[in-house]
Amino acid sequence: MLLEHDLYDEEEDEFVCGRAYCGSRLSVGSGAKYWPGFDKEGGVERVHGWPGSHCTIHLEELINKKQSNTGNCCAKISKNDVGREVLIREEGNTPHHKALKVYTPPTAPKALTLLHIVRLARTASHELGHCFGIADCT
Secondary structure, X not given: OEEOOOEOOOOOOOOEXXXXXXXXXEEEEEOHHHOHHHHXXXXXXXXXXXXXXXXXXXXXXXXXXXXXXXXXXXOOOOHHHOOOOOOOOOOOXXXXXXXHHHOOOOOOHHXXXXXXXXXXXXXXXXXXXXXXXXXXXX
16 A cells, blocks of 8 residues: 555654555555655755666765764765766676666656656565565665
8 A cells, every 4th residue: 555644653753664564464655755856855865866876976975974984874965966967987888887878867857756656666565575575684
């Protein structure tokens, strides 16, 4: 079941994006936090969604943040993200390299709608996996 409301599993939760009740084979997902219009307010960075997540500069920034042990290795949105391009240093003819060459970050209204759907689908498939007995990765 997909909802456009915040979900709370327990009283101390800020919110949860999805919940699976495996015994009854029921899963619930919330799209409330996934709407791209909230990205800037929530500090969600759009430029480096797949395949842009393999951008050389982005990966180096994540590694440096993790190595500096700041406790926060997640990329946050910045003024530089608008119109920012992905960079990959190695050239190749693999499907991944081809995807990076044609990738542009989502900015058009249709692209943002598709981004919202992709985010919902990711959570829905994750929660449905729990209904079939698949545990979270560690």
